[in-house]
Amino acid sequence: MSTCPAGHETTATDYCDTCGIAMDAAAAPAPTEPATTVEAAASGTCPNCSAVNPANALFCEACGYDFTTGSMPRPAAAPTTPTPAAPEASANPSPPLTEKWVAEIWIDPDWYVDQKSTDPLPSPGLPLVVPLKNTSILIGRLSRSRNITPDIDLSSDNGISRRHAQLTTDGTRWFVEDLGSSNGTYVGGNVGGLPTTPLTPGQKQEISDDDRIYVGAWTRIVVRRAADGE
Numbered sequence: 001m002s003t004c005p006a007g008h009e010t011t012a013t014d015y016c017d018t019c020g021i022a023m024d025a026a027a028a029p030a031p032t033e034p035a036t037t038v039e040a041a042a043s044g045t046c047p048n049c050s051a052v053n054p055a056n057a058l059f060c061e062a063c064g065y066d067f068t069t070g071s072m073p074r075p076a077a078a079p080t081t082p083t084p085a086a087p088e089a090s091a092n093p094s095p096p097l098t099e100k101w102v103a104e105i106w107i108d109p110d111w112y113v114d115q116k117s118t119d120p121l122p123s124p125g126l127p128l129v130v131p132l133k134n135t136s137i138l139i140g141r142l143s144r145s146r147n148i149t150p151d152i153d154l155s156s157d158n159g160i161s162r163r164h165a166q167l168t169t170d171g172t173r174w175f176v177e178d179l180g181s182s183n184g185t186y187v188g189g190n191v192g193g194l195p196t197t198p199l200t201p202g203q204k205q206e207i208s209d210d211d212r213i214y215v216g217a218w219t220r221i222v223v224r225r226a227a228d229g230e
Contacts, residue, residue, distance in 0.1 A: 007052055008062075012158050014118045022182065058180035058202050059163050063146065067180075068202070091149040094136035099171065100226035101132040103152055108220040114194050115183075117217035119158055129230060132223070137167035139215065152221070159183050159216035167223065168204065174223050175204040176213055186214040 003009055004016035004023055014023055044053040051062035058067055104127035112121045130152055140150035140163045152167075154160040161181040168175050176199065178185035184198030190210045199205055207213065213221040 005052075012119075014158070054180065054182055056180070056201070061162050061182075064148065064163065092134045092136065092138070092151055094134040096134055097132060097169070097171075100230070101169070101174075102224060102226045102230055103130045103132055103137075103167075104128070104222040104224065105130060105152065105154070106220040106222070107218050108214070109218070111194060111214050111220060112218040115159065115217050117159060119217055121218055122156065127222075131226070131230070132167070135169050135171070138163065139165040139167065139221070154216060154219055157216035157219050160219065164215055165213070174207050176207055177202065177204045181215070183216065188212050188214060 002011070002013065002023065008016050010016045010023075012023065016023060044055045044057055045051075046053060046060035046063060046065050046067075048065040049060065049063040051060055053059075053061050059065065060067070106127045107122050107124040109121060109124055132151070134151065137151040138149075139152045139154065139160075140148060141155045141157075141160050142148065142150060142153050143162055146162065148162045150163075154164070161179070161183070163179045164181040165179055165185045166177045168177070176185065176187060178199040178201045180201040186195040186198055187205055187207060188195035188211070190212060195214060207223060209224065211222075213223075215221070
């Protein structure tokens with residue numbers, strides 16, 4: 001068991017399996033006095049739970065505190081008896097989609113090589129097809145203890161932050177927004193090289209039918225309309 005620069009215990013050696021921060025990153029010092037929302041965003045120290053996050057993060061990786069608004073992005077559900085059952089779909093408060101959309105989750109060997117991850121690459125194959133049921137879709141890693149229930153759960157990829165990115169739609173167009181993730185969110189086309197410039201956290205970017213979203217150590221996401229039978 002190791003301790004990441006943010007102070008979380010982790011069994012991983014490259015990225016913290018709690019917050020996704022690189023294990024060799026320098027930890028930000030904790031302030032000696034409570035910080036304001038602006039100061040907290042700059043320092044990365046959460047004024048709600050005192051967890052240390054990457055500087056200028058939009059959300060606290062530990063409790064979900066929103067540095068830009070000073071509130072929790074999703075209120076915690078009432079305590080219930082622990083159960084191995086999957087999280088309820090009602091965890092997503094956004095309106096349901098009227099059209100059928102899906103996200104293809106690919107294991108991309110080229111992205112894996114580009115990221116220089118030391119984690120073993122899962123066997124590439126056919127994509128996992130995830131139905132998109134709401135107008136706002138959270139991409140991240142599951143944490144029942146912190147009430148983080150991503151609509152697209154990428155827990156197998158240690159390069160993914162708990163709240164990594166958000167997909168939103170107006171019913172026709174889709175947009176992607178990085179939520180201050182540790183390793184960034186990238187968008188590239190289906191031709192040419194891999195993207196090299198991450199999205200600016202907090203800024204939405206429209207994605208076209210041919211665009212691909214790259215996150216984590218090996219994950220590629222393609223958003224498309226559902227085919228018949230999907």
